[in-house]
Amino acid sequence: MAEARDGSLQRNMQNHFELFGLEPGYALDAGRLEHAYREIQAKIHPDRFAHAGDAERRASMEWTTRVNEAYRILRSPVLRARYLLELNGVDAALETNTAMPADFLTRQLELREALEEAEAKRDPGALERLRAALRDESETLKSALGEQLDARRDYPAAAGLVRKLMFLDRLDTELDAAFETMDD
Amino acid sequence: MALLQISEPGQSPAPHQERRAVGIDLGTTNSLVATMRSGVATILPDTQGRPLLPSIVRYLPDSRVEVGYVAQAHQTEDPKNTIVSVKRFMGRGRKDVPYIENQPYDFVDAPGMLQLCTVAGTKSPVEISAEILKVLRARAEISLGGELTGAVITVPAYFDDAQRQATKDAATLAGIHVLRLLNEPTAAAIAYGLENAAEGVYAVFDLGGGTFDISILKLSRGVFEVLATNGNAALGGDDFDQRLVCWALEEAKLPPLEARDMRLLHVKAREAKETLTAHGEAPLTARLSSGEFVDVSLSTETFCRITQHLVQKTIGPTRKALRDAGLDVDDIKGVVMVGGATRMPHIQRAVRDLFRRDPLNNLDPDKVVALGAAMQANVLAGNQPTGGDWLLLDVIPLSLGIETMGGLVERIIPRNSTIPTARAQEFTTFKDGQTAMSFHAVQGERELVSDCRSLARFELRGIPPMTAGAARVLVTFQVDADGLLSITAKEKSTGVEASIVVKPSYGLTDAEIERMLRDSFEHARDDVQARVLQENRVDGERLADAVRVALNRDGELISSAQRADIERLLAALQSMLPGSNHRAIKQAADALNRATEEFASLRMDANVRKALAGRRIADLER
Numbered sequence: 001m002a003e004a005r006d007g008s009l010q011r012n013m014q015n016h017f018e019l020f021g022l023e024p025g026y027a028l029d030a031g032r033l034e035h036a037y038r039e040i041q042a043k044i045h046p047d048r049f050a051h052a053g054d055a056e057r058r059a060s061m062e063w064t065t066r067v068n069e070a071y072r073i074l075r076s077p078v079l080r081a082r083y084l085l086e087l088n089g090v091d092a093a094l095e096t097n098t099a100m101p102a103d104f105l106t107r108q109l110e111l112r113e114a115l116e117e118a119e120a121k122r123d124p125g126a127l128e129r130l131r132a133a134l135r136d137e138s139e140t141l142k143s144a145l146g147e148q149l150d151a152r153r154d155y156p157a158a159a160g161l162v163r164k165l166m167f168l169d170r171l172d173t174e175l176d177a178a179f180e181t182m183d184d
Numbered sequence: 185m186a187l188l189q190i191s192e193p194g195q196s197p198a199p200h201q202e203r204r205a206v207g208i209d210l211g212t213t214n215s216l217v218a219t220m221r222s223g224v225a226t227i228l229p230d231t232q233g234r235p236l237l238p239s240i241v242r243y244l245p246d247s248r249v250e251v252g253y254v255a256q257a258h259q260t261e262d263p264k265n266t267i268v269s270v271k272r273f274m275g276r277g278r279k280d281v282p283y284i285e286n287q288p289y290d291f292v293d294a295p296g297m298l299q300l301c302t303v304a305g306t307k308s309p310v311e312i313s314a315e316i317l318k319v320l321r322a323r324a325e326i327s328l329g330g331e332l333t334g335a336v337i338t339v340p341a342y343f344d345d346a347q348r349q350a351t352k353d354a355a356t357l358a359g360i361h362v363l364r365l366l367n368e369p370t371a372a373a374i375a376y377g378l379e380n381a382a383e384g385v386y387a388v389f390d391l392g393g394g395t396f397d398i399s400i401l402k403l404s405r406g407v408f409e410v411l412a413t414n415g416n417a418a419l420g421g422d423d424f425d426q427r428l429v430c431w432a433l434e435e436a437k438l439p440p441l442e443a444r445d446m447r448l449l450h451v452k453a454r455e456a457k458e459t460l461t462a463h464g465e466a467p468l469t470a471r472l473s474s475g476e477f478v479d480v481s482l483s484t485e486t487f488c489r490i491t492q493h494l495v496q497k498t499i500g501p502t503r504k505a506l507r508d509a510g511l512d513v514d515d516i517k518g519v520v521m522v523g524g525a526t527r528m529p530h531i532q533r534a535v536r537d538l539f540r541r542d543p544l545n546n547l548d549p550d551k552v553v554a555l556g557a558a559m560q561a562n563v564l565a566g567n568q569p570t571g572g573d574w575l576l577l578d579v580i581p582l583s584l585g586i587e588t589m590g591g592l593v594e595r596i597i598p599r600n601s602t603i604p605t606a607r608a609q610e611f612t613t614f615k616d617g618q619t620a621m622s623f624h625a626v627q628g629e630r631e632l633v634s635d636c637r638s639l640a641r642f643e644l645r646g647i648p649p650m651t652a653g654a655a656r657v658l659v660t661f662q663v664d665a666d667g668l669l670s671i672t673a674k675e676k677s678t679g680v681e682a683s684i685v686v687k688p689s690y691g692l693t694d695a696e697i698e699r700m701l702r703d704s705f706e707h708a709r710d711d712v713q714a715r716v717l718q719e720n721r722v723d724g725e726r727l728a729d730a731v732r733v734a735l736n737r738d739g740e741l742i743s744s745a746q747r748a749d750i751e752r753l754l755a756a757l758q759s760m761l762p763g764s765n766h767r768a769i770k771q772a773a774d775a776l777n778r779a780t781e782e783f784a785s786l787r788m789d790a791n792v793r794k795a796l797a798g799r800r801i802a803d804l805e806r
Binding site for chain 1: 777
């Protein structure tokens with residue numbers, strides 16, 4: 001049976017890293033990932049099968065969908081970290097509202113207030129400064145995350161960092177929305 | 185540019201006859217058809233050598249239909265039956281069309297999409313667009329000497345699901361096999377990128393007759409990757425004309441006029457606007473049916489002043505696209521201008537000011553989309569591309585979501601996701617013993633359902649009775665390479681499986697398409713049966729071809745028993761093809777398709793492995 005064939009990647013290979021021929025890890029060669037993604041797409045993309053039969057077109061769409069999803073996750077540091085934690089049996093999204101350190105939450109409140117103020121004043125300069133501040137904080141968290149995930153393999157500690165990054169990401173999304181309101 | 189050197193998984197290894205494939209730019213104002221000739225993308229002109237086909241359709245009382253220049257010549261005398269800019273109505277309801285009161289037509293608000301009352305009966309925008317496509321198809325078939333294998337049809341990147349589906353339906357109605365719906369700015373990027381061997385990040389600024397798109401693309405080693413797109417599907421040259429008409433009425437101190445005079449003023453306003461591209465001043469004169477004259481003079485300054493708010497409307501979407509791409513204007517290597525409306529000087533100025541560089545105007549903004557579509561059609565049809573190979577990675581322009589409690593939208597697929605894509609979300613029951621759940625899919629960026637476009641409502645029934653919160657209903661949104669959505673809902677907590685697949689509901693049903701086909705054939709003295717037979721034959725031949733190639737290349741992936749099975753069904757299909765039983769051909773093709781599913785999946789596996797193996801060798805060589 002086909003299920004028993006060792007070549008059946010889609011069924012047996014659930015790991016996004018392996019799909020692109022990469023070692024699982026937070027540190028990642030972005031160039032290699034992009035190169036592998038493009039090489040695979042060049043062979044399986046629906047544009048390669050536009051004139052083929054239904055079965056092949058469907059298989060191509062399913063595969064490309066899967067490859068796009070894997071690429072999306074590995075390309076984003078936060079999603080990649082969450083995914084690594086998942087591979088190691090830790091769900092970073094759980095307990096989102098608990099166990100956040102008080103100083104972090106205070107800082108979040110400050111940032112959020114700054115956002116509301118910039119929005120009320122319709123001040124794009126203030127939004128830009130806020131974005132820069134957010135980027136800095138998120139960079140700091142990301143380097144700490146690399147340390148916890150790759151060197152120490154301290155997954156609970158990494159999960160805490162991921163939760164912080166998810167907070168910052170949400171704020172970043174709100175920042176985008178604020179920019180958009182000003183554009184409209 | 186160093187293009188990808190890749191083997192073609194689906195391509196026939198043996199050289200064979202070129203497949204007839206075309207690219208069609210179905211524009212608001214003008215439409216074009218193009219094809220590859222001796223390795224060069226070429227616009228196919230009409231018998232009088234004119235490349236454009238005005239997107240104008242006139243219905244006559246004797247059931248005749250005029251399309252293009254003939255219709256254009258009569259537009260001011262018969263505005264109600266002469267439909268211009270029908271693209272603005274595709275997939276739209278009455279309330280979606282801005283300033284609909286200025287339109288001369290009698291509208292009927294049908295569910296999902298409005299319709300127009302004409303002397304030839306009620307017509308859907310899909311039928312009207314199909315008339316334009318039929319003319320282009322005939323032009324291409326005469327020029328290429330036979331039936332088309334298929335066409336790439338371009339759509340504005342910012343078209344939503346309803347507008348895309350309507351466009352695809354129009355092509356089906358015109359008897360065109362759609363190889364792909366391709367975003368207009370992406371088509372332009374292919375033409376520009378291949379012509380100029382461009383590498384780097386480019387913006388395509390596409391302002392057409394009725395739609396505005398801004399796309400940010402990364403061009404690198406034969407890959408065209410759309411990083412972000414934005415736009416306004418109801419902003420284009422038409423709006424500038426409309427503004428001019430209003431201005432001329434104010435200047436001449438006239439009240440709103442009857443339909444014929446309004447259309448006349450529109451034509452004159454467009455002429456004045458076009459004159460201003462090369463001159464500082466343009467006359468706008470018209471003799472109205474009342475005998476009164478409109479005689480005003482339009483200066484560039486006035487034109488810019490009264491339409492500045494329209495120019496401004498392109499800026500917000502452009503900033504959003506840049507932000508979504510995570511880029512700054514300084515990261516953009518060039519801005520490619522597409523669409524006739526980009527000829528307006530204040531548009532050029534606005535783009536120059538925003539991007540702090542001169543926009544690229546070295547391509548014909550009317551033709552570049554059709555040329556790019558022809559290049560892509562050639563590749564999709566399986567012909568050997570000239571000058572290497574390339575790959576397109578495009579995105580979905582608007583977020584897709586589902587309605588949750590309180591009329592809020594839960595986003596499932598965010599805008600600018602690379603397609604094809606799929607995302608799933610789990611929902612549960614909130615009452616004990618609940619056996620059905622209803623869902624509402626929407627598209628748009630706003631938080632409230634009422635501010636988004638409704639795509640589909642559907643119900644999942646047959647959920648086994650359980651306590652509240654125990655059911656696990658997985659709703660999956662799948663967007664295909666045309667940017668079209670389908671939705672699956674599946675209850676997965678119990679062995680009993682309730683599942684449903686829906687396509688959004690505003691498109692035409694198969695029955696409607698069949699009725700429209702029948703209507704059109706009555707007049708064309710053609711025969712639906714013959715048409716279906718022909719289509720099934722073409723599909724069957726394509727499938728047989730593809731399976732033969734697959735067996736030759738990758739036959740070792742399956743057992744000899746599986747191979748024998750496929751070969752038997754292939755032979756069965758082949759024996760049916762010359763016959764005249766369209767049902768038998770369809771059944772044989774379906775059977776072969778089913779039998780090759782496993783094989784297709786294994787071939788995809790093998791392709792991924794080959795891609796990685798190639799890469800590892802490349803790594804070693806580095």
